[in-house]
Amino acid sequence: MQVKINNKEVELKFGVKFVRELDKVAGLDVNGASFGMGLTKSIPALNTADPAVLADVIYSAASTNKAFRPSQDDVDNFIDDYDGDLEKLFDDVTKEMSAANAIKVALKNAQA
Template structure:
């Protein structure tokens, strides 16, 4: 997948390096055991159409390019040129297809759906 930022095409890659970069900012530690939460955060951000999360995802996914866009260039792209909803949907599809992320994305989406169903059920029970 590619995005055009400031007139330049950038390849987005959602492999192991992407996961590692996302995990650097999103992880849990318990008794010395570190668990990466970067893919979880990416799925949540994309599902919620979060432009700040989207900017981080693009920044991490451009690791494969010799020259990468700056975070300010990405922010400007999202502010002026991007269809954020479409871009979130397209990137989520890429994450669902990538060998490195597809199993975890499937789990995260299932967990989100189950949580939403439980919340709806509780809300209905309270209103009765």
């Protein structure tokens, strides 16, 4: 999946590196100890159309871009200024995530 941020095409990949990055951005941290859980926390929030979580997911999925990795602010502004159907963007991201081999089982279990 690709999105255009700052007039640059950004490929979003939802693999293991995405999960690791999402754990850093949205994971559970207790007294300095990281427990991951970024994906577990983000799935229900995506289903309720939480724009901050959508921004975290897009930011994390863009982590493998070598030419241009948008900053968190870039992604937040992308969401704030999105001129398309934001509900469709949520649906498209969720659909891409559910097709990704590394996380499709977690998504399936979260929706069960």
